[in-house]
Amino acid sequence: MIAIAAVDMNWGIGYAGELLVSLPEDQKGVFRKYTSGHTVVYGRKTLKTYKDERLLPNRINVILTHDETFEKEGAVICHSVEELDEYLATVNDEVYVIGGESTYKLLLDRCDKAIITYIEYEYMADAFFPNLDERLDWRLESEEPAIESIAGVTFCVRHYERIKGV
């Protein structure tokens, strides 16, 4: 599994149920580029951040919820990590964990890579991604050149990998 997230300098990822900022270059050039054609796993609250709660196109959308009555046409619904594992065992595909905070925390230990859009700015945030720079079991493998967004901030894409055996 691969985690993919956009974080600010404090590893903030969201505020009041929304993203910190919308970066079109990140959405198209990074998020869509990597996840298109693959399987994405996310929490029910992240679905609420999508326009009209529409599923992400060209991807298998797997939504986590404890709610047994929750339905979403076209999506795979999993009610626990065990159910998710059962489903993913049937899938021969790249699987991306795409948020939000509780879903990243739940599944980070199952990920061996993380693609982090690191935004050079400090926002007000109430949702966070675990700070991989402070983790002994993760290391920064590479960093792409910085990009200036039309949103007025600079970001770069960092590739982290889990250190095996730690």
Ligand SMILES: NC(=O)c1ccc[n+]([C@@H]2O[C@H](COP(=O)([O-])OP(=O)(O)OC[C@H]3O[C@@H](n4cnc5c(N)ncnc54)[C@H](OP(=O)(O)O)[C@@H]3O)[C@@H](O)[C@H]2O)c1
């Ligand atoms: N910057 C980024 O890259 C990025 C990406 C995505 C999201 N975000 C931000 O992250 C924030 C949302 O994060 P969040 O933690 O509140 O929400 P979330 O992870 O998207 O969704 C949480 C929900 O997932 C379900 N869930 C979690 N663990 C589960 C488990 N073990 N089994 C079954 N269902 C489970 C529960 O749904 P039920 O309540 O239905 O049981 C839970 O309320 C927002 O601010 C959003 O904008 C940022």
